[in-house]
Amino acid sequence: MASRPFIVGNWKMHGTRAMLSEARAIDRAAQRLMQVEIALAPPFTLIHPVRREAEQIGVGAQDCHPADGGAHTGDISASMVADAGAGFVILGHSERREGHGEKDKLIAEKAAAAFGAGLKVILCCGEPMEKREAGKAVDHVLRQLKASLPDTIEEVGERLTIAYEPIWAIGSGEAASIEDIVAMHTAIREFLVKTFGEEDGTAIRIIYGGSVNAENAAEIIAGDEVNGALVGGASLSAESFMNIVLAAQDVINNQS
Numbered sequence: 001m002a003s004r005p006f007i008v009g010n011w012k013m014h015g016t017r018a019m020l021s022e023a024r025a026i027d028r029a030a031q032r033l034m035q036v037e038i039a040l041a042p043p044f045t046l047i048h049p050v051r052r053e054a055e056q057i058g059v060g061a062q063d064c065h066p067a068d069g070g071a072h073t074g075d076i077s078a079s080m081v082a083d084a085g086a087g088f089v090i091l092g093h094s095e096r097r098e099g100h101g102e103k104d105k106l107i108a109e110k111a112a113a114a115f116g117a118g119l120k121v122i123l124c125c126g127e128p129m130e131k132r133e134a135g136k137a138v139d140h141v142l143r144q145l146k147a148s149l150p151d152t153i154e155e156v157g158e159r160l161t162i163a164y165e166p167i168w169a170i171g172s173g174e175a176a177s178i179e180d181i182v183a184m185h186t187a188i189r190e191f192l193v194k195t196f197g198e199e200d201g202t203a204i205r206i207i208y209g210g211s212v213n214a215e216n217a218a219e220i221i222a223g224d225e226v227n228g229a230l231v232g233g234a235s236l237s238a239e240s241f242m243n244i245v246l247a248a249q250d251v252i253n254n255q256s
């Protein structure tokens, strides 16, 4: 586990301005928990308000278009989310891959646009249950990852985070086992070192997502090559999200 766990809340399509009080509460609590890096990815409509109200936490978007502008009704470019106050963007979430037919090539183009706009990228990957049952989870994820990365990224390091999210674990209440998480993160790390070299490949964070909650967070975050967590459902209230952050802080305290 990295010295400073990265805990990111993905609010998905949840939240109106009434939820700003949760973001404020998370931000206030974050000011006392500096050993954990905390971020929220609210819907587009809340990026600017959350950024304006929160001083301590990172704020990001859940998607962006690969083009910088143009005739793309309903879409939002990387430079627009950056302008709204986002510092990062989540790309390739399985809900975008499945719900919007997003393919690896498009995700790579979006990632290139995001880096070009000065955003960090959280790139999601993960296998469906059939692949895991067939013993092909690692092959599937590494292939997906390779195809979803832009061809040229320089000095990547912490500008890129990989989120390993087995599809069957998202929103199901059933997280992957710690053994499977560590095995997958180790395989991803080897791939990253091979692709980006020792220094950059080890600086890229690999976080786990899929039914993380206050009960399982400590075990997951303490796992080898687990640098944090991407949290969906449990990030929607400050109380449940901060319990995960506290678990991450305990892991750090127990290790030092």
Ligand code: PEP
Binding pocket: 010, 165, 169, 170, 171, 172, 173, 209, 210, 211, 212, 230, 231, 232, 233, 234
């Ligand atoms: C997610 O959608 O990124 C996610 C991890 O969701 P949940 O925590 O609800 O499984």
